Amino acid sequence: MATTSEGIPLADENTVVVPIQGPLNAMANALNTALVDLRADLTEEQGYYIGTNAERVALTGAALRNGITWFATDTNIIWRRKSSQWVADVPYKIAAGVTSVGPTFPTVALPAGFSQPPIIIAQLLSGAAADIGITTMVTNITTTNFQLRHTGSTGERNVMWIAIQMSSGAAAG
Structure with a gap:
């Protein structure tokens, strides 16, 4: 069955008696035009x-x-x-991961696609009382990697990180 651009069914000789096919299709097309005009008016007004x-x-x-x-x-x-x-x-580009780090500065690789050095957020993944006071530090951020470490302990700890670049030309949005 044929329809208007807005999906309103048009009558044909298989669905109605031929004498009323013309008026029904005229009404369907008038309704279709009204819907198209209303959508255009709403789009223009609302942006x-x-x-x-x-x-x-x-x-x-x-x-x-x-x-x-x-x-x-x-x-x-x-x-x-x-x-x-x-x-x-x-965000233009986002990546995340968990890395085991100690008090040294291992390099963490970023996935391809960052066109600017991203904003890096790092969080120690531990709830142990012994880890209270341990902080994380991110340095030397580039488009391909960064360095990450923690302070306040000599052992390895898991650190979750998120890298965000908000637009193709800047890390911040």
Whole structure:
């Protein structure tokens, strides 16, 4: 069965008596046009768009203004228009891991893909009373690795770390 662009079924000779097919299809098309117009009015007024990433990139004219939001249906990413640029509403790159470290500075490798030295957050994974007062330290952060150690103990401890880069040009968002 044929439908409008909004999925409204159109009547044909198999579904209704031929004399009323024309009026039914005219009503279906009028409803379809009203839905399309309403969606366009809401989109323009609210500044919220839904479509593919290619459609987002192709957006031009008055609709392309700071403050609008776009949900890319093919990537499931929300984009915001800020300072005349599209900014993804998710971190650009994120990685995490657990590393056993001592009081020395072993190098921890980052997965590929960081274009700027990321923000690193490190946390000692222990609830033991003997570990109270042990702190973690992160140094020498690059796009490919960083160094991590703990202070206050001579033994090895497991440290959880998270590396975040918020945009392609900066660690912070």
